[in-house]
Amino acid sequence: MNDDTGRGFPVPDGADNSTVSETAAGAILTIDLGAIRENYRRLKARLAGVRCAGVLKADGYGLGAAQVASALIREGCDIFFVALLSEGIALRKALGPGHDIFVLNGLPPGSESEALAAGLHPVINSIAQLGAWREAARAAGRKLPAAVQVDSGMSRLGMPPADVEALGTDAFDGIDIRFVMSHLACADEPRNPANEQQWLAFERLRKALPAAPASLANSSGIFLGPLYHYDLARPGAALYGINPTPGETNPMLPVVRLQAKVAQTRSVEEGAGIGYGHTYHSRGPLRLATISLGYADGWHRRAASAAWFEGVRLPFVGRVSMDSIILDISALPAGRLGEGDLVELIGQSQSLDDAAAHAGTIGYEILTSLGARFHRRYIGA
Template sequence: MRPLVAHVDLAAIRHNYAVAKRCAPGREAFAVVKANAYGHGAREVVSCLHDEADGFAVACLEEAAEVRALHAGARILLLEGCFEPAEYLIAAQLRLDVAVQGPEQAQALLAAQLPSALNVWMKLDTGMHRLGFSPEALRDWHPRLRQAPQVAELNLMSHFANADLRGDELTEDQVACFLSVLDLDFDQRSLANSAAVLTIPAAHMDWVRPGIMLYGATPFSDIGAAELGLRPAMSLEAQLIAVREVAVGESVGYGATWVAERPSRVGTVSCGYADGYPRHAPSGTPVLVGGQRAALAGRVSMDMLAVDLTDLPEAAVGDRVELWGVNLPVDEVAAHAGTIGYELLTKVTARVPRRYRS
């Protein structure tokens, strides 16, 4: 068996959900499990939070159906709403909470013949300009949806653009925009993503939506997950499968981008971009070999990557390699690769086996 495994600590996910609840006392929390629970396995994550989560949030009907099969009674929020008019019937059959993010979706909802009314979340565009009604359009559509037989609860939601940048002016403007429509009659309100759960109590409203924090990564560039009390849920672990001596002036890997400046030892690791490790991670990106730091050497290949072991003379074939995890934060690796922890976690591919501990 190829020595590459993503170990997933379900107890860490339960711990991180509890952190979100402690940050927003008295509020309810949708555990965001879209994108296969950020690469951790939706089935296992939903099961581990079965008796703890107030609800779950997903991006599409396929994800919602998977959650419903695992939890008959869960409140499940469809974050992007229905993409086709026919999907409203499926949403009603699955007993979903459905976002309505614009006039087209609202019109399709009002035209739908449904067996039961839906809990609807009107999405307000508070300044991100991705999805949502303008404040004026929201005021226009509110009474129509409030009176519609297709609607049970009528709720309000929005999404932050810059909550990960503390003290950002746009975030203040978005909160003010959200508050400006609360004279309208809404049953429930939701605004806070992970960053806002952790640092913006004014945004907590009735429901919070912890996403990346559930998986033990930070939404911030200047505060680590450990400082926030979060525990990493995934450790991506491989193995040294070869070690060789490389003379001064010799290169390693495709494109010959890494050249030995001293007599070097280079190890080959059983992980590559087909497993989800970022191909664009540069030389110098950290890894842990036998618990000690080493650095990427040269370009990441499809199934392998190389590391400079020159300062680890005891490193040998068979040694454990942590690409990220408990001892090497995924956010640190992501920063070296010019991306964010979200992307690394969600891109771990299906060929990497997940092993779970609770």
């Protein structure tokens, strides 16, 4: 498939960015780039003309930043956010020039020349970062783009209010402020009063800075309404199918499907100890299947869950191992499941958010934990 923008990283259906072949891999991760594009369109529709960026930190939430960016570029997205300078450098190499890439954590001291060479824009979070970028602009002899982040109440990144209010009129000499931004801590809880408190703080702080477009809404923030939209929204999780409105029907399409191969099947008698520590003993004759996926692949050891085959639930028995999980397949006809067959762990039968709930965590952690041993297959490009 040709890249119809003339830019970006073309990804044909069925392509993968791993060195693991489908036959050699123990599990297959299918990533639907068409679903990512549709999720972006759905978010854009809610924003009603407000610009929409794409957050690609942690290698596109573990799904491949270059591939996800290519899909978003085809939907008109031209602003991307990564967390680290190293992520920005890698993304720039994949995309080439022509797209704005902002580094959310700012630049480590002394790395300003690397950012300049890669055409990256820092998100300035402190007076020290501001001074270093101002000096870089002086040395370059030109204005340098940046975003400025203020801490409106999350206490994570951004200039504290006292620092913002103490800035002099020449603090931003040589800096082209593309956005003033902040980040919502409780946007996935629409009734939490912290949202309004942060909005009020952001309003106050941005008025103390040079006039510039504003950005506050993350994925869940988009669903708080137009008051939070400003000039640019920065969705991440929602693009990848994670529900931005917990407790309500997910308005996003699922993006990933995870399937693992059966490595071996066996039958055991009543009383057989199963898995490490014999934490499970069979209460009668069982048929078992061992699948080639474990905590080394990002499937959390505490994630007591199940796999599915042809719509039949196959519960885990015993502990999750580093490279394998044991399933009770007694609900299937004898001989129906064999070595090399695929069972599903995330997909139509179990959503990403459901899998996360079983693990006592969130979809973000599941996605970004998925390992490098999978065969990765991209569809819907």
